[in-house]
Amino acid sequence: MKLIPLILMGCGGVGLQLIHHIVSCRSLHANKGVRLRVVGLCDSKSLLVASDVYSMELDDSILLEVCRVKSNGSSLVTLASSVVAGEHQAYSGPEVMRKVIEIASLLGKSKGLTIADCSASSETIGVLNQVVDLGCCIVLANKRPLSSSLEDFDKIYGDPRRIRHESTVGAGLPVISSLNRILSSGDPVNRIIGSLSGTLGYVMSEVEDGKLFSEVVRTAKTLGYTEPDPRDDLSGMDVARKALILARLLGLRINLDSIKIESFYPEDMGPSVMPVNDFMKNGLPLLDKDIEDKIKRASSNGNALRYVCMIEDSRCEVGIRELPKESALGRLRGSDNVLEIYSRCYNQQPLVVQGAGAGNDTTAAGVLADILDMQDLFP
Numbered sequence: 573m574k575l576i577p578l579i580l581m582g583c584g585g586v587g588l589q590l591i592h593h594i595v596s597c598r599s600l601h602a603n604k605g606v607r608l609r610v611v612g613l614c615d616s617k618s619l620l621v622a623s624d625v626y627s628m629e630l631d632d633s634i635l636l637e638v639c640r641v642k643s644n645g646s647s648l649v650t651l652a653s654s655v656v657a658g659e660h661q662a663y664s665g666p667e668v669m670r671k672v673i674e675i676a677s678l679l680g681k682s683k684g685l686t687i688a689d690c691s692a693s694s695e696t697i698g699v700l701n702q703v704v705d706l707g708c709c710i711v712l713a714n715k716r717p718l719s720s721s722l723e724d725f726d727k728i729y730g731d732p733r734r735i736r737h738e739s740t741v742g743a744g745l746p747v748i749s750s751l752n753r754i755l756s757s758g759d760p761v762n763r764i765i766g767s768l769s770g771t772l773g774y775v776m777s778e779v780e781d782g783k784l785f786s787e788v789v790r791t792a793k794t795l796g797y798t799e800p801d802p803r804d805d806l807s808g809m810d811v812a813r814k815a816l817i818l819a820r821l822l823g824l825r826i827n828l829d830s831i832k833i834e835s836f837y838p839e840d841m842g843p844s845v846m847p848v849n850d851f852m853k854n855g856l857p858l859l860d861k862d863i864e865d866k867i868k869r870a871s872s873n874g875n876a877l878r879y880v881c882m883i884e885d886s887r888c889e890v891g892i893r894e895l896p897k898e899s900a901l902g903r904l905r906g907s908d909n910v911l912e913i914y915s916r917c918y919n920q921q922p923l924v925v926q927g928a929g930a931g932n933d934t935t936a937a938g939v940l941a942d943i944l945d946m947q948d949l950f951p
């Protein structure tokens with residue numbers, strides 16, 4: 573049996589679902605001759621680790637206890653004080669990073685320790701930068717490490733065989749792997765265009781059906797489709813981070829601030845100027861007319877209106893665009909993500925990747941598949 577040691581950073585929606593997947597896939601993995609050994613887990617405050625990372629692991633009963641505690645909204649610390657002494661230890665503050673690096677130096681090169689980042693934080697970048705040098709494999713759902721500075725990107729991507737990050741773009745959809753396969757075959761990609769926000773995809777298709785933009789956004793918020801402050805979706809920043817990751821894979825040496833980002837709301841309705849309730853009640857309706865006009869214009873041109881990322885030549889943009897109704901993007905309904913890739917091989921008709929681009933379940937499944945994808949690197 574091949575043993576794959578793992579440290580998981582982030583026990584939120586995605587991290588907990590990953591734990592569930594790991595536990596429920598035990599016999600499936602055994603049939604494939606592998607076993608995942610979770611040796612450490614951390615949230616924003618603390619790290620829980622097996623006392624002896626060579627011979628011990630956090631067993632399934634502890635993993636499920638972690639799920640219970642974290643879904644109640646408690647911190648991992650509460651668990652640390654109640655667990656059986658001697659089998660695992662807890663660390664907090666600056667000790668967390670020190671301990672992760674210590675484990676990485678023990679199990680990185682020798683055992684192929686995988687560090688999975690399912691946090692939504694930039695704070696993990698420091699650790700990731702260090703563990704690459706220790707021979708660890710890295711799996712990311714977190715977009716921050718690859719969408720911050722170019723220096724961090726280069727460092728973390730230093731050995732492409734040891735990093736997977738499928739879930740950073742389009743959740744579990746095979747966006748990154750499709751793109752990497754095209755690129756590694758020498759087929760030049762000259763254009764990527766995609767709708768990479770489930771929330772904005774939903775909003776645009778509802779508006780296309782004649783509903784008022786403000787009403788659609790309010791409903792989306794009530795249904796839990798948006799971030800708590802819908803401006804986090806409407807700003808386009810999340811889409812821009814995904815676009816940046818794709819652009820960098822194509823070799824563009826750019827940063828977030830060189831991407832032209834179109835926001836749905838003007839600066840004077842921004843979070844630092846207007847409280848969220850005020851925006852929902854009074855700000856949003858002021859945006860209806862403009863969207864309605866754009867929809868009408870698109871429709872009279874035989875087009876659909878979509879919020880997309882576009883990468884072409886050395887340009888990378890994020891914003892509202894008219895697209896042919898009969899294209900994959902034009903036909904898009906609801907919250908699916910769609911990505912069209914144009915290359916020499918896919919020139920008239922693009923390669924299209926489409927499906928659910930969000931959700932704890934699919935995102936965690938993407939992370940798990942990534943972890944297993946690198947196992948063959950180690951004997």
Ligand SMILES: NC(=O)c1ccc[n+]([C@@H]2O[C@H](COP(=O)([O-])OP(=O)(O)OC[C@H]3O[C@@H](n4cnc5c(N)ncnc54)[C@H](OP(=O)(O)O)[C@@H]3O)[C@@H](O)[C@H]2O)c1
Binds near residue numbers: 585614615696714
């Ligand atoms: N959910 C989706 O549909 C989806 C889809 C694609 C990609 N993603 C990405 O997947 C990641 C996780 O999403 P999520 O929905 O699970 O987020 P979440 O529910 O907010 O969970 C984030 C987790 O990260 C932990 N955390 C924060 N700072 C940390 C640090 N410095 N070190 C270690 N852990 C830290 C948090 O700790 P506390 O519990 O202590 O707060 C929390 O457990 C995000 O980067 C997101 O963009 C999510």
Ligand SMILES: *[C@@H]1O[C@H](CO)[C@@H](O)[C@H](O)[C@H]1NC(C)=O
Binds near residue numbers: 932
């Ligand atoms: C994802 O997980 C979080 C935390 O467990 C939960 O609040 C949220 O409702 C889940 N999202 C979905 C779409 O199931």
